[in-house]
Structures are given as C-alpha cells and as structure tokens.
Amino acid sequence: MKEKLINGHPHIQLTHDNPDIDILRLRSEDFYLSMNKRRSVRDFSSQNIPKEVIENIIKTAATAPSGAHKQPWTFCIISNPDIKKKIRAAAEKEEFESYQSRMSEQWLKDLEPIGTDWRKPFLETVPYIIVVFKKIYDEEEGQKKTNYYVNESVGIACGFLISAIHQAGLATLTHTPSPMNFLSEILERPKNERPYLLLPLGYPAEETYVPKLKRKDLDEMAKFYS
Numbered sequence: 001m002k003e004k005l006i007n008g009h010p011h012i013q014l015t016h017d018n019p020d021i022d023i024l025r026l027r028s029e030d031f032y033l034s035m036n037k038r039r040s041v042r043d044f045s046s047q048n049i050p051k052e053v054i055e056n057i058i059k060t061a062a063t064a065p066s067g068a069h070k071q072p073w074t075f076c077i078i079s080n081p082d083i084k085k086k087i088r089a090a091a092e093k094e095e096f097e098s099y100q101s102r103m104s105e106q107w108l109k110d111l112e113p114i115g116t117d118w119r120k121p122f123l124e125t126v127p128y129i130i131v132v133f134k135k136i137y138d139e140e141e142g143q144k145k146t147n148y149y150v151n152e153s154v155g156i157a158c159g160f161l162i163s164a165i166h167q168a169g170l171a172t173l174t175h176t177p178s179p180m181n182f183l184s185e186i187l188e189r190p191k192n193e194r195p196y197l198l199l200p201l202g203y204p205a206e207e208t209y210v211p212k213l214k215r216k217d218l219d220e221m222a223k224f225y226s
C-alpha cells in the first residue's frame with residue numbers, strides 16, 4: 001500500500017475501482033429500488049437476531065464521515081429485558097404527556113395518517129433496542145476536547161445505521177420520545193453524552209401494516225442546475 005505524509009501525517013493511497021457507466025446505472029438503480037422498499041415499522045416480532053449481525057450493523061454506522069474524524073457517537077445496544085422494560089415505562093410516561101398536552105392540535109392531526117399514539121409496546125417486543133448518543137465533547141485525561149458538527153455527524157451515522165438495518169433484511173423505527181433524558185439515566189451515560197435517537201430493531205411482526213405513503217417525485221424535491 002502506497003503511503004505519503006501530509007502535514008507530517010500518514011496518508012494512504014485510495015483503492016477505488018472506477019466502475020464503467022453501465023455498472024453505475026445498474027448499481028444506482030438497484031440501490032434505489034432496495035432503499036425505496038424501506039419502511040418505518042411499529043409492529044415487531046420477538047424473534048432473536050445473532051449478536052454478530054448487530055455488530056456488523058453498528059460497525060457500518062460507524063463508517064460515517066464525522067467532523068475532523070472525531071466520531072462523536074456511542075451506540076448502546078440493549079437486549080436485557082429489565083432495561084427494555086424500564087425504557088418502555090419511561091418512554092410511555094413522556095409520550096402520554098406529549099400526546100395528552102404537549103403536542104399541538106395541528107401536530108396530532110398531522111400524525112393521524114401515521115396512526116401513532118403514546119403506547120410503545122415494541123420497546124419490549126424487539127430483541128434489540130439501539131440508543132444512539134451524541135458526544136457533545138470528548139474527555140481525555142480530565143481534559144475537555146471539542147467535537148465538531150456533532151448533530152450532522154451523528155445524523156449521518158444514523159442514516160448509515162438505518163440503511164444497514166434495511167440492507168440486512170431487518171426493520172427499525174426512528175423513535176424520538178420527547179424529552180428523552182431518561183435514557184441517560186437508565187443507561188448510566190456520562191455527562192458528555194446526550195441521547196440522539198432510539199431505534200428498536202427486529203423482524204417485522206408476521207402481519208404488519210404500514211401507512212400507504214407516497215414519496216415525493218424527483219421534480220418535487222430536486223432541482224437540477226445544468
């Protein structure tokens with residue numbers, strides 16, 4: 001492998017096979033068709049999943065780019081039933097409050113087609129819950145170290161995570177109980193970590209229904225400047 005120094009730091013030669021144009025067409029279309037089948041799922045089977053699969057998915061998420069390569073994330077993977085139970089109880093308590101009084105009439109109306117409510121039984125059904133924490137700063141030998149573009153970095157990692165879950169053949173949901181500081185307490189996270197996103201992970205339940213949604217057409221969401 002060829003190496004050289006830039007600013008005194010080692011750089012390695014990129015290995016990249018430049019696929020020809022027909023392959024670009026095929027691969028980009030294949031990936032789109034596959035990703036277009038992804039749906040957020042709220043009814044899960046309790047069927048177990050090998051830990052190795054979860055490890056691969058998490059390692060994929062952590063290939064995301066991050067500000068100054070600080071990798072400002074921690075993935076907590078919960079299979080312990082007592083912890084799942086605690087998370088469900090705390091999430092439902094917050095969600096009950098939200099649906100009852102914190103969310104606006106308009107918000108509740110916007111959610112009607114999705115069919116959600118405060119009940120989150122999937123938090124106990126699923127074999128795994130992943131809670132992604134963002135590291136607002138790092139701590140090395142008692143010294144605070146700045147992280148950069150933390151929300152962007154962790155958001156991209158979550159996108160990779162969701163894609164890896166779908167690609168493996170599993171389902172998930174981007175669940176954001178609000179507020180979600182209870183996750184820091186239950187999972188005993190240090191003070192430089194803040195909960196970012198909760199994702200239940202599993203196979204969908206045998207007969208699962210998802211909202212009949214339409215995705216925006218290209219001309220509704222993209223503008224080409226040729």
Ligand code: IYR
Nearest residue numbers: 095116117118175176177178
């Ligand atoms: N966090 C709540 C409410 C909710 C909000 C939005 I915006 C959604 O797209 C879906 C749900 C819940 O999880 O039910």
